[in-house]
Amino acid sequence: MNIVVLVKQVPDTWSERKLSDADHTLDRASADAVLDEINERAVEEALLAKEAQGGEVTVVCMGPERANEAIRKALSMGADSAVHVSDEALHGSDAVQTARTLAAAIGTLESVDLVIAGNESTDGRAGAVPAMVAELLGWPQLTYARKLDTDGQSVSIERESDAGVATVEANLPALVSVTEKINEPRYPSFKGIMAAKKKPVSTLSVADVGLSADEVGLGSAPTQVVSSAPAPPKEAGVKVTDEGEGGVQIVEFLSGQKLV
Amino acid sequence: MVDFSLSDTERDIRDWVRNFVQRELMPLEPEVLRRERAGERGLSKDELAELRDKARQAGFWGVQTPEEYGGMDLSAVLTALIEVELGRTFVPFSFGGYADNILYYANEEQKQRYLIPTIEGQRKSCFAITEPGAGSDAKNIRTTARKEGSEWVIDGEKTFITGGIDADFAMVFAVTDKDKGADGGVTCFLADRDMGWKSEPIDIMGEWDRMPASLVFDGVRVPEENVLGEVGQGFALAMQWIGRGRYLLPARALGGCERLLDMAVQYSKGRETFGEPIADRQAIQWMIADSAVEIEALRWLVLQAAWQVDSGMDSRHAQSMAKLHGGVRANEIVDRVMQIHGGMGYTRELPVERWYRDLRLLRIFEGTDEIQRRTIARNLIKGHASIGGVLG
Ligand SMILES: Cc1cc2nc3c(=O)[nH]c(=O)nc-3n(C[C@H](O)[C@H](O)[C@H](O)COP(=O)(O)OP(=O)(O)OC[C@H]3O[C@@H](n4cnc5c(N)ncnc54)[C@H](O)[C@@H]3O)c2cc1C
Numbered sequence: 229m230n231i232v233v234l235v236k237q238v239p240d241t242w243s244e245r246k247l248s249d250a251d252h253t254l255d256r257a258s259a260d261a262v263l264d265e266i267n268e269r270a271v272e273e274a275l276l277a278k279e280a281q282g283g284e285v286t287v288v289c290m291g292p293e294r295a296n297e298a299i300r301k302a303l304s305m306g307a308d309s310a311v312h313v314s315d316e317a318l319h320g321s322d323a324v325q326t327a328r329t330l331a332a333a334i335g336t337l338e339s340v341d342l343v344i345a346g347n348e349s350t351d352g353r354a355g356a357v358p359a360m361v362a363e364l365l366g367w368p369q370l371t372y373a374r375k376l377d378t379d380g381q382s383v384s385i386e387r388e389s390d391a392g393v394a395t396v397e398a399n400l401p402a403l404v405s406v407t408e409k410i411n412e413p414r415y416p417s418f419k420g421i422m423a424a425k426k427k428p429v430s431t432l433s434v435a436d437v438g439l440s441a442d443e444v445g446l447g448s449a450p451t452q453v454v455s456s457a458p459a460p461p462k463e464a465g466v467k468v469t470d471e472g473e474g475g476v477q478i479v480e481f482l483s484g485q486k487l488v
Numbered sequence: 489m490v491d492f493s494l495s496d497t498e499r500d501i502r503d504w505v506r507n508f509v510q511r512e513l514m515p516l517e518p519e520v521l522r523r524e525r526a527g528e529r530g531l532s533k534d535e536l537a538e539l540r541d542k543a544r545q546a547g548f549w550g551v552q553t554p555e556e557y558g559g560m561d562l563s564a565v566l567t568a569l570i571e572v573e574l575g576r577t578f579v580p581f582s583f584g585g586y587a588d589n590i591l592y593y594a595n596e597e598q599k600q601r602y603l604i605p606t607i608e609g610q611r612k613s614c615f616a617i618t619e620p621g622a623g624s625d626a627k628n629i630r631t632t633a634r635k636e637g638s639e640w641v642i643d644g645e646k647t648f649i650t651g652g653i654d655a656d657f658a659m660v661f662a663v664t665d666k667d668k669g670a671d672g673g674v675t676c677f678l679a680d681r682d683m684g685w686k687s688e689p690i691d692i693m694g695e696w697d698r699m700p701a702s703l704v705f706d707g708v709r710v711p712e713e714n715v716l717g718e719v720g721q722g723f724a725l726a727m728q729w730i731g732r733g734r735y736l737l738p739a740r741a742l743g744g745c746e747r748l749l750d751m752a753v754q755y756s757k758g759r760e761t762f763g764e765p766i767a768d769r770q771a772i773q774w775m776i777a778d779s780a781v782e783i784e785a786l787r788w789l790v791l792q793a794a795w796q797v798d799s800g801m802d803s804r805h806a807q808s809m810a811k812l813h814g815g816v817r818a819n820e821i822v823d824r825v826m827q828i829h830g831g832m833g834y835t836r837e838l839p840v841e842r843w844y845r846d847l848r849l850l851r852i853f854e855g856t857d858e859i860q861r862r863t864i865a866r867n868l869i870k871g872h873a874s875i876g877g878v879l880g
Pocket of ligand 1: 622623647648699
């Protein structure tokens, strides 16, 4: 079974993250960049499926040259090879263009059975790319999986949403996006780290995946970020000391905020 | 001319440890502080063993241990980088799979009984040279060993022995030929606790993980097959043990300094006095700037010493410099960081005072500041080292 994992390099949630003042895109220089935690879980799930069913795991990543660090991390966890779409023209691409690029990159691979992605990245958090990729590939999409099972022919997930948990099943090929509940990712092993450098990574341009430069990037993005502002600092909360009136005070506070 | 960058693999290994520290160790910090303040061990032995197992499952075990013993056999530079990362937390952790360098001089039979079980974590060693009357001048030790039949009988007292509380064997140094002294008259013995030595903990300024013990040898009988190396050649082994990685002590302190300065920068941005954040005050900025420069200098003293080790050069001079600079500067930095935190820095709510107490040791053990200066000056005066450093 051949599995593709979509991975993204994001600013470390441990460091301070900000947008660039010039074009409201992510200021990648301002924070440490790491493989997105949700993608570590996606890689883990792919490795578990491979360990059960055999086959190969390929990571597909779109991002600047520096994203090769995130790719190496996925390879050191145990993925077999990688495709890195890296092109100046991609700067500022929105969710639609990203999905188009990733779908095109997947199209360059032979016989993919399953695509696994994180449900949403910890930076952009649009949560739209996996569904769009599935749509562009014309495959079933099984999103928000907290559990994944596959026998090599079909895939079944537990889909968790605010409304509840549903079991969803599809024949392969299909795309699954996973939530942070899916698993605890393994640490890359020392041997894995040493081996990662030797695994094949093909670096492709926009043209290599069959798109033209004016279809991607900030200039032609269907959505635009018009302005951005840092989140206001948290204000000190109200402390309620319960002297018999605590419950009433809390209800008053909540109704004052129109929360109840 | 000089390339200061890391290779991809070096970076990945360093980042792995950084991630492990963030995910596994830093979350334990509040609990470790709480326990230490209640006079308990920061990490129980079981917790430490569990963390070590977790790292071992990913192959992080035996950082400098040769591959034939299952270790990673990493370079000195990488080992230093790993120590820096571990130093970023005060949670007392080190990777498993370690054995003292001089145990590798053991013969085959001793390796089975001491070296391998120590690497595997089944046995625990301690290194015992210092005595109440012999610290910096270790050549002056008075503990004796006399031969009776096929046994050696050891009498004397050792003090400040790290790990002496719960070690199950000691690498103990004793005089076997008084006339020859350190030059051919000191021998190293592998003395099991159940051969009869006793230990007594010594209460110190630092926490549990630092707590040393005094060891009493009162007619302790050690079989002759427990001599490590050759009879009379012990002092050279002692010097090798002490020199095994002097660059690693300041490496760990460096990690602590990086974290502390980071805390100070964050605190100075949030703390307002007279209507402005203290970060806007020159007095505070100068403390931050001086600390950053000293940290940078320390980083390269440490890594350069490690690089000399990897290059097979005589690195002793560089190691002394790194140890001296690390001890002195780390103490100045933690003092400034405490100053920037004001009263909060002095409380036990923050770990600054813990680091303050811990880092003080670096100026004393494994060669005091004064002894490092003595070594450095002598090397220069005698022409063993160049003021121009490795570039000559
Ligand atoms: C927590 C801790 C753990 C330790 N762990 C171990 C261990 O595992 N094994 C072990 O064997 N030892 C251990 N030691 C002992 C340590 O190595 C000695 O304390 C150290 O070498 C200094 O010796 P001393 O305490 O006898 O001081 P002294 O040698 O008495 O020195 C006192 C002062 O005089 C200065 N001084 C000494 N000689 C000179 C000189 N020639 N010129 C100028 N100044 C001089 C010193 O620098 C120091 O300031 C440990 C010590 C501590 C505190």
